[in-house]
Amino acid sequence: MIEVRVNGRLRRGEAEPRLLLSDFLRHELGLTGTHVGCEHGVCGACTVELDGLAVRSCLTLAVQADGCEIRTVEGLEWGRLQEAFRRHHALQCGFCTPGILMAATDLLARGPVTREQVVDLLGGHLCRCTGYEPIVSAILEAAG
Amino acid sequence: MKPPPFLYERPDTLEEAASLLAEHGDDAKVLAGGQSLVPMLNFRLVRPTVLVDINRIAELGEREDGRVGATVRQRDFTGNRLVDLAMPYVGHYVTRNRGTVGGSLAHADASAELPLCLVVLGGEVSTSKGRRVAAEELFISHYTTALAADELLVDATWPEGDTVGFEEVALRHGDFALSMCACSLRVESGEIRSARVGVGAVVERPLLLELELEGAPATAETAREAGERAAALVEPPGHLHASSAYLKHLTSVVVTRALEQAL
Numbered sequence: 205m206i207e208v209r210v211n212g213r214l215r216r217g218e219a220e221p222r223l224l225l226s227d228f229l230r231h232e233l234g235l236t237g238t239h240v241g242c243e244h245g246v247c248g249a250c251t252v253e254l255d256g257l258a259v260r261s262c263l264t265l266a267v268q269a270d271g272c273e274i275r276t277v278e279g280l281e282w283g284r285l286q287e288a289f290r291r292h293h294a295l296q297c298g299f300c301t302p303g304i305l306m307a308a309t310d311l312l313a314r315g316p317v318t319r320e321q322v323v324d325l326l327g328g329h330l331c332r333c334t335g336y337e338p339i340v341s342a343i344l345e346a347a348g
Numbered sequence: 349m350k351p352p353p354f355l356y357e358r359p360d361t362l363e364e365a366a367s368l369l370a371e372h373g374d375d376a377k378v379l380a381g382g383q384s385l386v387p388m389l390n391f392r393l394v395r396p397t398v399l400v401d402i403n404r405i406a407e408l409g410e411r412e413d414g415r416v417g418a419t420v421r422q423r424d425f426t427g428n429r430l431v432d433l434a435m436p437y438v439g440h441y442v443t444r445n446r447g448t449v450g451g452s453l454a455h456a457d458a459s460a461e462l463p464l465c466l467v468v469l470g471g472e473v474s475t476s477k478g479r480r481v482a483a484e485e486l487f488i489s490h491y492t493t494a495l496a497a498d499e500l501l502v503d504a505t506w507p508e509g510d511t512v513g514f515e516e517v518a519l520r521h522g523d524f525a526l527s528m529c530a531c532s533l534r535v536e537s538g539e540i541r542s543a544r545v546g547v548g549a550v551v552e553r554p555l556l557l558e559l560e561l562e563g564a565p566a567t568a569e570t571a572r573e574a575g576e577r578a579a580a581l582v583e584p585p586g587h588l589h590a591s592s593a594y595l596k597h598l599t600s601v602v603v604t605r606a607l608e609q610a611l
Contacts, residue, residue, distance in 0.1 A: 220353070221355065221399065222350065222351040222352065224351070227350075245383060245386075245387050245440075245443055257445040258441075258442045258445055259442060259445055260442060260446070263382050263386040264382060264446070265379075265399075265401075267356050267358075267401075268379075268403065307442050310441075310442070324436065325440075327522045328443065
């Protein structure tokens with residue numbers, strides 16, 4: 205049994221040691237906004253915030269998150285970033301979007317960003333719909 | 349794509365971690381950032397019976413100038429000039445939030461950037477057995493270090509280089525290097541006085557090359573010739589993505605570019 209604070213709420217759930225944080229969030233807590241693509245850290249779809257930093261939930265064991273703060277895409281407030289994604293058509297099927305929103309939120313929280321940093325960030329996220337350029341534009345617009 | 353079952357231990361002190369490793373030996377694996385180990389677990393390429401999670405051992409997360417604790421996150425390791433050049437090539441932005449400096453060293457992937465940097469800088473690591481191991485003796489081969497099964501990497505000491513350069517070519521941004529070069533040169537009055545030039549990915553461990561650059565003029569021509577000599581010194585086996593000849597060519601390119609940066 206582990207205890208985590210997810211999107212501000214204290215949650216408990218069963219977690220055998222080999223359970224990935226991504227599967228804990230989806231299957232134990234029902235938070236299916238966090239998507240699972242590759243399960244080896246390449247696609248970025250499962251990115252969540254763990255104690256304030258964006259991490260791959262498929263490369264973190266649920267037991268490691270015991271006692272930690274987690275924010276998933278369900279816990280993101282609707283704001284400039286999502287509006288910019290809509291305006292720039294930065295998603296089509298939406299599979300990659302939760303992970304990219306979480307990673308971009310981490311980047312934007314660190315202060316002013318350059319196009320180069322956004323491109324570097326997206327190097328860790330696979331999107332098969334957009335060709336990335338609309339996502340770059342959306343994140344830069346949200347950065348102001 | 350899910351890890352096989354294992355027992356999970358989360359010691360709070362270095363002593364507890366060392367005794368767990370002593371108890372379980374080869375059956376145990378140390379879990380630091382998990383950015384290489386967890387994919388290998390997910391693929392079931394490794395099947396440890398016990399994972400020893402060292403993330404909550406406070407002293408391993410400490411940093412004092414050039415001495416960097418094992419669980420310092422890659423994103424937090426800034427301020428060493430060569431490492432600052434290499435770090436953008438280490439995994440991805442998000443994996444650097446979690447991946448650790450010590451984990452990358454102890455994992456000893458031959459195409460990893462941090463082991464190559466530590467060798468070129470002439471750094472060393474200290475271990476839970478009180479040993480200090482020079483970087484050149486630490487890396488033995490693919491995923492193999494001089495650390496014993498029950499020995500934990502505690503910290504690494506990273507000297508500042510002289511003037512430094514780093515260059516890498518990979519298939520995709522953030523992917524494993526096909527070839528890479530790190531160098532640290534001392535240049536005085538237009539002449540190279542000392543040079544440490546190392547390559548990775550095309551060798552089974554980070555390797556310093558004998559390029560006999562001392563006394564050579566600090567010019568683009570010197571960098572180009574050194575690249576050609578470097579290519580002749582490595583014999584990488586070809587693989588799915590690149591033939592041996594192409595990897596040798598890439599090695600000449602990255603060595604030349606890294607030296608040009610430093611000169």
